[in-house]
Amino acid sequence: MAYLLRRLIHIVLLLLGVLVLNFCLIHLAPGDPVDVLAGEMGGATEEILAEIRAQYGLDQPLATQLVSYLGKVATFDFGQSFYYNQPVTDLILARLMPTVWLVVVSLVLAIMVGTWLGVVSAQKPNGWLSHLITVISLFGYATPVFWLGIMLVILFASVLPLFPVSGMIGASFRGNTFVFLLNVLWHSVLPVVTLATIYLAFYSRLARTSMLDVLGADYIRTARAKGLRRRLVIYKHALRNAVLPVITYAGLQFGQVISGAVLVETVFAWPGLGTLAYESILRRDSPVLLGILFFSALLVVTVNLLTDIAYRTVDPRIRTS
Numbered sequence: 001m002a003y004l005l006r007r008l009i010h011i012v013l014l015l016l017g018v019l020v021l022n023f024c025l026i027h028l029a030p031g032d033p034v035d036v037l038a039g040e041m042g043g044a045t046e047e048i049l050a051e052i053r054a055q056y057g058l059d060q061p062l063a064t065q066l067v068s069y070l071g072k073v074a075t076f077d078f079g080q081s082f083y084y085n086q087p088v089t090d091l092i093l094a095r096l097m098p099t100v101w102l103v104v105v106s107l108v109l110a111i112m113v114g115t116w117l118g119v120v121s122a123q124k125p126n127g128w129l130s131h132l133i134t135v136i137s138l139f140g141y142a143t144p145v146f147w148l149g150i151m152l153v154i155l156f157a158s159v160l161p162l163f164p165v166s167g168m169i170g171a172s173f174r175g176n177t178f179v180f181l182l183n184v185l186w187h188s189v190l191p192v193v194t195l196a197t198i199y200l201a202f203y204s205r206l207a208r209t210s211m212l213d214v215l216g217a218d219y220i221r222t223a224r225a226k227g228l229r230r231r232l233v234i235y236k237h238a239l240r241n242a243v244l245p246v247i248t249y250a251g252l253q254f255g256q257v258i259s260g261a262v263l264v265e266t267v268f269a270w271p272g273l274g275t276l277a278y279e280s281i282l283r284r285d286s287p288v289l290l291g292i293l294f295f296s297a298l299l300v301v302t303v304n305l306l307t308d309i310a311y312r313t314v315d316p317r318i319r320t321s
Contacts, residue, residue: 007308011301018297019073019290023066026286033082033284034058056082069290078294079287083280088291091276096295098168099272102264103257105188106195107250114200115246118207119239125212133204140201145260149194149267156190163189166269191268195260199253203246210242217241251307255300 034052053059056079057068072079078088117137121130153165164187169180214220215238223233258274265274273292280288 007305011305014301015294015297016070019070019294020066022290022293023069024062026289027062027065033286056080073294078291081285081288083283083285084288088287091288092273092291092295095271095273095276098270099258099261099265099274100299101184102188102191102195102270102272103254103261106192106261107199107254107257109192110196110199111203111246111250113196114203115207115239115243117200117204118209119211119234119242121204121208122211122215123234125208130208133208137201137204140197141205143198145194145198146263146267148197149191149264152190152194153267163187165190168271191264191270194267195257195264198260199257202253203249206249207242207246210245211238214238214242247307247310251304254303255296258296258299 034049050059057065060068069079076089078092080086081088081091084091117133121133124130156163157165168187169183220233220238223237224230228237261272262274262277264270265272266278269275273296277289277292279285280292
């Protein structure tokens with residue numbers, strides 16, 4: 001309980017620092033969101049521009065705006081979108097689940113498949129299968145995520161039209177909940193494969209290296225000397241210890257996966273936070289962008305906390321200490 005309380009205090013302080021830093025950086029960046037709004041409207045007089053600035057509090061000093069913003073965030077009010085003229089919280093919550101779905105499914109797929117490839121590769125490190133997995137991993141690790149996404153769009157839009165290449169559900173979708181889930185899964189194939197491939201390559205290399213270290217440990221040699229089945233030695237005794245670095249890096253890498261999801265969502269027109277962030281940057285919609293950055297940071301610190309809990313569950317030595 002004391003451990004969780006300390007972690008929660010650290011999370012609150014970290015999120016406060018994220019809010020202040022992001023607010024200052026976005027408002028110190030060149031450009032005026034009111035000018036963007038005026039351009040969308042086809043032009044406006046100085047009086048109208050001044051009225052818009054007063055409406056959104058942009059005529060106040062930066063310090064005053066920051067204090068006002070922090071006070072609103074304390075009540076879970078992230079302001080009003082300049083462009084959509086809707087509460088930022090509503091916009092983000094409407095786009096949050098598609099991004100969480102994409103990131104979680106991609107990360108789980110990358111961890112599971114990457115770890116399995118690493119375990120297979122470590123059992124015969126000098127075999128042809130191990131070398132093939134290494135080549136595939138290096139290719140995936142070196143491939144830019146946006147390039148892979150574009151190649152998949154070209155392949156499955158022109159050459160082999162097997163999967164949808166944009167959106168989360170079909171434009172003419174009709175059906176019950178089960179059909180809806182199938183439709184989402186069908187549209188998720190290419191974005192998930194694109195995002196997972198990049199990180200799958202790293203996890204396979206990490207799992208392979210960790211597995212080779214564990215297989216050379218004394219307790220593994222003892223287990224083999226006792227006559228235990230090879231499969232039992234590999235998947236019960238060795239894998240449980242070899243998977244610890246994978247769990248650790250998965251939590252640390254969650255933020256990178258979210259940033260990669262921005263590119264994937266843009267390529268596949270996925271209706272998530274990445275697409276919304278891209279549109280908000282183009283439109284200088286700072287309240288929406290600040291809200292997205294905050295929710296992304298909240299997701300990252302939450303996953304890191306869950307990773308620590310999982311680590312303590314898997315490794316009894318940490319739990320007892």
